[in-house]
Amino acid sequence: MAIGIVSCAGGVSPQPPLRHGVSSTQGSSPFAYSVHPRLTRTDLLLHNCPGTNGTCLTPASVDNAYDYSYQQGKFDGSGQTIVIVDAYGSPTITADLAAFDSKAIANLPPPPSFTIVYPGGKPTVNLSNATQLGWAEETTLDVEWAHAAAPGAKIVLVVGNNDQGSTIQNTQQYAVSTYPNSILSLSFGAQESSVNSGANNTQLAQAHAIYQQAAANGITVIASAGDLGSSGGFLVPNPQYPASDPYVLGVGGTSLSLASNGHYSAETAWNDGVGCASPCGATGGAPSILYDESLLPHQAALLNAPATGPRQVADVAFDASDTAVLVYIGFTAPGITPGTYATGGTSIGPPLIAGIIAVANQQRAKLKPAKAGVGWITDAIYAPYVSAQSSSKPPFHDVGAGSNVFYSGITCCSAGASYDNPTGLGTPDVNNLVNLLTGL
Numbered sequence: 001m002a003i004g005i006v007s008c009a010g011g012v013s014p015q016p017p018l019r020h021g022v023s024s025t026q027g028s029s030p031f032a033y034s035v036h037p038r039l040t041r042t043d044l045l046l047h048n049c050p051g052t053n054g055t056c057l058t059p060a061s062v063d064n065a066y067d068y069s070y071q072q073g074k075f076d077g078s079g080q081t082i083v084i085v086d087a088y089g090s091p092t093i094t095a096d097l098a099a100f101d102s103k104a105i106a107n108l109p110p111p112p113s114f115t116i117v118y119p120g121g122k123p124t125v126n127l128s129n130a131t132q133l134g135w136a137e138e139t140t141l142d143v144e145w146a147h148a149a150a151p152g153a154k155i156v157l158v159v160g161n162n163d164q165g166s167t168i169q170n171t172q173q174y175a176v177s178t179y180p181n182s183i184l185s186l187s188f189g190a191q192e193s194s195v196n197s198g199a200n201n202t203q204l205a206q207a208h209a210i211y212q213q214a215a216a217n218g219i220t221v222i223a224s225a226g227d228l229g230s231s232g233g234f235l236v237p238n239p240q241y242p243a244s245d246p247y248v249l250g251v252g253g254t255s256l257s258l259a260s261n262g263h264y265s266a267e268t269a270w271n272d273g274v275g276c277a278s279p280c281g282a283t284g285g286a287p288s289i290l291y292d293e294s295l296l297p298h299q300a301a302l303l304n305a306p307a308t309g310p311r312q313v314a315d316v317a318f319d320a321s322d323t324a325v326l327v328y329i330g331f332t333a334p335g336i337t338p339g340t341y342a343t344g345g346t347s348i349g350p351p352l353i354a355g356i357i358a359v360a361n362q363q364r365a366k367l368k369p370a371k372a373g374v375g376w377i378t379d380a381i382y383a384p385y386v387s388a389q390s391s392s393k394p395p396f397h398d399v400g401a402g403s404n405v406f407y408s409g410i411t412c413c414s415a416g417a418s419y420d421n422p423t424g425l426g427t428p429d430v431n432n433l434v435n436l437l438t439g440l
Helices: 059-066 093-101 130-149 165-178 199-216 297-302 346-367 385-389 430-439
Strands: 038-041 081-087 114-117 154-160 183-186 220-224 248-258 264-269 286-292 310-313 316-319 325-329 339-344
Touching (some): 059 248, 059 264, 081 130, 093 114, 093 130, 093 325, 130 325, 130 346, 154 165, 165 199, 183 346, 199 220, 220 346, 248 346, 264 316, 316 346, 339 346, 346 430
Parallel strands (some): 081 154, 081 183, 114 154, 183 220, 248 316
Antiparallel strands (some): 038 339, 248 264, 286 310
C-alpha cells in the first residue's frame, strides 16, 4: 500500500464524475506518493514463517490456495504484458527476480522478458533514505509476484525518478500511452478525504483522464485499497484513490487460513485490530465520497443502489495479512540484509490480480480470437456475479466475516454475504474466475 496522490503536468482534463457537494475549486498544492510495505525477515521453512497460522506463501502455496493453474501446464499469461508503476525502483531487482525464481523459493522459469523503463531518466537510489527504501521494497514485491501469478507474461517496470505527484502522473501517462492492451498494476493511493478540496479535484480529473484513456486502450488498471481500514485515520469512512476511480479495479485484503493439505479453508477481512503491535493495519474499503455509480451501473444494480449513490470500494480482494507472501531482497540497507522476507498489506493484491487478468486475456486470445482482452473490467464483473456464484464453479470465495474498522469512532465496514466493502465480491478461485472473464 502506498499513500499519496498525483499532480500532473499539461492541460486540465475533463472533470471526473465527482459526487454532489464536492468542491471543484482549483489551487496549486503539490503532492507526493509514499509506500509502506510490511516486511519481516524469515527463512525458507514455511512452518517458521510468522504469519497467520504459521504460514507465509510461496507461488506453489498460492497455487494451492487460490486454484491457479499454470503448474498443471495450462494458461500462464503468455503473450500478455503486465506493467508496474513505481518510483525510484530497486538497484537489484533484476538479480532479485532471478533469485526469487530459483528452486529455493518459487521454482519458476524467468519471464519471457523483463524490461525496466525510466521515462524521466534513471534515478540514483539512496537506500539510506527511508522513503526510497520503501519504494525499493515495494518494487520487489510488485515485480516478483506479478511474475509468479503469470510466469509466461512479459513484465515491464516503469519507474518514476522521484515520488512527486507530477512525476508519478507522467509515469502513468507514459505506461498507458506506450503499452496498450496490457494490465497496469498500481500499489499506491490516498484517502479521498485528503484530496477533497482545491487543486486536488483538478489533479483527480487529470488522473481520471489517464485511467479513462487506459480503458480506451484496452488496459485493465488495478490498485490496492489501502492498509489503514475504512477511514484511513479520518473522521469518516472513505476509500483510497485511485482504487475508488470508476475505471480502476480496487483490491481489498483478507487474512487467509489454509487446510492441512494447503488448500483453501477460510478467510476473514484483514484487520490486525486497534491494539496490535506495530506494524499493523487493516484493509481499506468504504463508500466513496468523490464518485457516484453513474459509470458503474452493474455495481449499482447488484447493490440495488441508485446511480447517484456512492461508488463502492473494494471490488475484489486477496490475501493481505502482514506476513502473507515471500519475497527475495538482494540489496543491503538499514534493517535489510540480502535474504528472504515475508511481506503483507494490500500491495499484494494488484500484481496477483494482474496475473489473473493476463491469464484470462491469454485464454480469450486462444479460445475466442475475436474477443479483445478484458480491458476495463471494473463494472463488467458485477453483471454475472449472482448467476456465476450460484453455479457449480463459483469464481469468488465469498468472505463473510470480519470488518475493516480500525480507528475508534468509526462504524463502517463489515464483511458479509455477497458484496461488502472490505472484500468486495470476494477473493478469486482463479480457474473459475478466468473462465468467467473469458466469456465476458
